[in-house]
Amino acid sequence: MSVRELYVKGARVWIPDPDQVWRCAELTKDYKNNIVAVVYDDAQTEDLVVKNDEELPPLRNPDILIGENDLTSLSYLHEPAVLYNLQVRFCNQNAIYTYCGIVLVAINPYDEMPIYGPDTISAYRGHSMGDLDPHIFAVAEEAFTQMERENKDQSIIVSGESGAGKTVSAKYAMRYFATISGSDSETQIEKKILASNPIMEAIGNAKTTRNDNSSRFGKYIELDFTPSYSIMGANMRTYLLEKSRVVFQAPDERNYHIFYQLCSAAEQGKLPHLKLRKPMRFHYLNQGLQEGPMVASKPRKGHQDNFHYLKQGSSPHIDGVDDAEDFIETCKAFSLLGINEGMQEQIFRILAGILHLGNVVLEEGNGDSSAISTGDKSLKTVSELLGIDLEDIRKWLCNRKIVSGREVFTKPMTLTEAVFSRDALSKHIYAKLFDWIVTQINKCFAAKAKPYRFIGVLDI
Ligand SMILES: Nc1ncnc2c1ncn2[C@@H]1O[C@H](COP(=O)(O)OP(=O)(O)O)[C@@H](O)[C@H]1O
Ligand SMILES: [Mg+2]
Known part of the structure; x- marks a missing residue:
């Protein structure tokens, strides 16, 4: 559809706002002569002048789509649409996770959520990503089944700004793998992998103004699997430890x-x-x-x-x-x-x-x-x-x-x-001490035989 057909009287748009970031508005007449006439929710009206069609305000999605669990199902996918959809899900539906295709978007709730227990793990086991509510366990399950089905190594990349919840998400992904893929009880490799968290946090995490437990290094863990897909070992690599913190x-x-x-x-x-x-x-x-x-x-x-x-x-x-x-x-x-x-x-x-x-x-x-x-x-x-x-x-x-x-x-x-x-x-x-400890942990993690497949989790 052309711009003339979309920006008509009654069209719903987002207008940038210094306080609210984006404000809802509706066109009071058809867009013409570079003027967008709008009325805001609070009945305030404004005539906005745009230089060209590129400057037209982004269109709002139909209400029926708001709160969708996959951002790619929205008609319009731009910054205000993403933010609004995430806000509605988080504030009205108590949902911290949303998909954007195969990407999982997580909002840090800064509060314990009752969605990480063993029951939830079993609920996600065997289901494809679209079946249930978006969840980090669904992403982990997808990686695991892809490895089984396609017989290919997998990786999960967790990114976001400091305090966004990367390390917590990476830990839940590891917990999922440790729970669903039994390993021979003698090596207790899952226990060891989970036990490496308190050590790495003690020597590599610190309180910053944004996060009381901020990881000051990047971490990549590879879980090694046997041909029957039990965990047989692991390997951890660390990146860019913030050394200056030791002295300042x-x-x-x-x-x-x-x-x-x-x-x-x-x-x-x-x-x-x-x-x-x-x-x-x-x-x-x-x-x-x-x-x-x-x-x-x-x-x-x-x-x-x-x-x-x-x-x-x-x-x-x-x-x-x-x-x-x-x-x-x-x-x-x-x-x-x-x-x-x-x-x-x-x-x-x-x-x-x-x-x-x-x-x-x-x-x-x-x-x-x-x-x-x-x-x-x-x-x-x-x-x-x-x-x-x-x-x-x-x-x-x-x-x-x-x-x-x-x-x-x-x-x-x-x-x-x-x-x-x-x-x-x-x-x-x-x-040097940090690297030495990582080396010792890796010795303890090491698989006794050659690993068959791996799933990597990068938290950086
Ligand atoms: N899924 C979650 N549920 C509850 N609290 C969370 C969750 N993710 C993060 N948090 C809280 O936010 C804090 C910072 O998260 P963290 O994963 O350390 O951030 P990042 O690694 O992105 O800097 C955690 O210590 C925890 O209190
Ligand atoms: Mg972190």
Whole structure:
């Protein structure tokens, strides 16, 4: 149909609005001479001037289509049509999921929904995508049956902005596969895959202003299947861990959860050798890290306040989260994944070493050099926890080695350079530890024989 036939008196349109984003309106006369005359729902009228047909306001869908569970069934598919349909489904029908062809659109309800239990899983088992209400389980089921029927590997890609619900959706997809495809009980691979979540969240998630449990890395998990389509193993790849968070957090944000878990455990008297209880002796002035008065008069909120790397966001607690309890969960998950108590002990030493490294007080030396402050109490702990010779670390935090041809010489670093390289070292150690933990988890996940097919889930 031509524009002249569509934009006639009574045609229903969407008009952009600075407050409501889009506003409903109806044409009061046929579109002519570049004028669209409209009346809004509240009876207000307006004559809109358009330069050409491209600028005409988008048309509204007939009411009968509103609330459809697949956006592709709408007559008009543009931004206001998508938003309005999702809004009606979410607000009036309590439906967080909508299809757009084979794509599933999810709205984060920020509330527990009773739609993820074992009964719902069985309900979706064996049904094609169009049979039941849109659901992440339907997408997972589709991937599984496609793998069976077409005998092809599958992948599910979860994308969206921070806090949209990607990680939660990816977890539900994994839970679906783990539930429907039994594996031989000895390896308990599904249990292990689900147990990797608390670990990866402890070391790779943090509170941001948009999401209390924001993943600061991308994750791709491949589930391996046997020829009879039971899970036989898995493999995880991670991408782009946000390293800067280890040494810096914006206001109201936190460092990685694991650090606060350690501090909370220490508050309960655990892990005394990590010296997380040490009282604060220095306060920090910008990058200068100068020695300051004792801050003993200030009431301490918790051990995390002892560490420069943990308190820059001034947001040590998350509502509804008990870091000490989560620490116990993390340890249990480590054990389930073959990272025994001895290895856990080593991991915690390294993490505590990073925290103490962040408290090392550097000051200006003679000329363009820097030095460890005489009042510093942290360096010795760093050396003990990380097993590095004290004099070596003292030297190499403030100097660098330069190789020029056959000559090797030592060049002192300025205070700014030394602070920067101390933080770079902390980030590097953390990233290496993160990768090491992923490698250990993958060892535990690994299939004993060559996998037959896989389903990949990407949460990035
Ligand atoms: N399907 C859901 N049901 C209930 N709450 C959800 C759902 N999806 C997300 N949430 C809530 O939103 C928070 C952020 O979701 P998350 O998956 O971590 O976001 P993203 O990974 O996209 O940054 C979760 O911690 C959870 O509280
Ligand atoms: Mg996430």
